[in-house]
Amino acid sequence: AQTVTQSQPEMSVQEAETVTLSCTYDTSENNYYLFWYKQPPSRQMILVIRQEAYKQQNATENRFSVNFQKAAKSFSLKISDSQLGDTAMYFCAFMKPFINNDMRFGAGTRLTVKP
Amino acid sequence: DTGVSQDPRHKITKRGQNVTFRCDPISEHNRLYWYRQTLGQGPEFLTYFQNEAQLEKSRLLSDRFSAERPKGSFSTLEIQRTEQGDSAMYLCASSVAGASTSYEQYFGPGTRLTVT
Numbered sequence: 421a422q423t424v425t426q427s428q429p430e431m432s433v434q435e436a437e438t439v440t441l442s443c444t445y446d447t448s449e450n451n452y453y454l455f456w457y458k459q460p461p462s463r464q465m466i467l468v469i470r471q472e473a474y475k476q477q478n479a480t481e482n483r484f485s486v487n488f489q490k491a492a493k494s495f496s497l498k499i500s501d502s503q504l505g506d507t508a509m510y511f512c513a514f515m516k517p518f519i520n521n522d523m524r525f526g527a528g529t530r531l532t533v534k535p
Numbered sequence: 536d537t538g539v540s541q542d543p544r545h546k547i548t549k550r551g552q553n554v555t556f557r558c559d560p561i562s563e564h565n566r567l568y569w570y571r572q573t574l575g576q577g578p579e580f581l582t583y584f585q586n587e588a589q590l591e592k593s594r595l596l597s598d599r600f601s602a603e604r605p606k607g608s609f610s611t612l613e614i615q616r617t618e619q620g621d622s623a624m625y626l627c628a629s630s631v632a633g634a635s636t637s638y639e640q641y642f643g644p645g646t647r648l649t650v651t
Contacts, residue, residue: 424577453638464539465578465626465642511577517638521566521630522594525577 422447424514426526433502434534440487441497441529443512449473453515454488455523456497460508468510471495502533539643541627547649548617555613556646560629567610568640569602570626578626584610585632617650624648 423446433439445454456468471479471488478486483503487496499506512526540559548554560567565586570578581600582592586607595601599617604610614621624647628640 457642464644467639467641470639513577515638521568521583521638522580522591523578523640524580527575528577 422449422452422514422516422524424512424524424526426512426529428529429527430530430532432532432534433499435502435504437502438498438500439502439531441499441510441512441531443495443497443526445493445495445512445514445524447493447514447516449516451517453517454486454495455513455515456484456486456495457511457513457525458506458508459511459528460505465511469497499531504533504535507531507533539627539629539641541625541643541646543646544644545647545649547651550617550619550650552617553613553615554617554648555611556625556627556648557609557611558627558629558643559609560627561641564629564631564641565607566630566632567604568628568630569610569612570628571596572624572626572645574623581612614648617648619650622648622650 425444452473454471457465458468459465469481469484483500485498509528511528513523515523542557568583569581572578584604599615602612624645626645627643630640
């Protein structure tokens, strides 16, 4: 079974600085998707960034980028120029498509951006 | 497009009672998912529908849990004979099958269930 591990329960960063959140996963599959979701306090979960396993190029979305290391089964999220609105729980997720489409989530990292 | 909506947002019930939650997906989305999220954890997949067909239900937590999507639009999740361990946030998500981004799921705000 696929498992997703986020080893940093909490992190903090100063506004405008850069922070990296870690995620590792375990799978024997070759084709899968990885995601980072953001869940702000008392608000709904939103997709931050996605990565298809067959793509070697790391995904980027504005201030958010990933470091995808397929052999190491690692998928970290880098947030540049951190903003107060980035304060949230961040979840790493794995999905094996075309089977049952269920996503496996990590336990999350609580990120606090300090002014 | 108003996004995924869920009703109610909060539900307090006594142990042993039945509860039903509703999810309205984004209008053009034909896939709908239910998750449970307990405090301090990531969401846990429960079940999913494509149109009105429930294609995966083996991950429902027990036979007290059931879900329907009778017309392929909104869905309901029912928990019978609630237990205190059922207290959690229940999340709904939707996506579009067949699109290049069909793996992107959009989440609703959730229904927080408290069983006393």
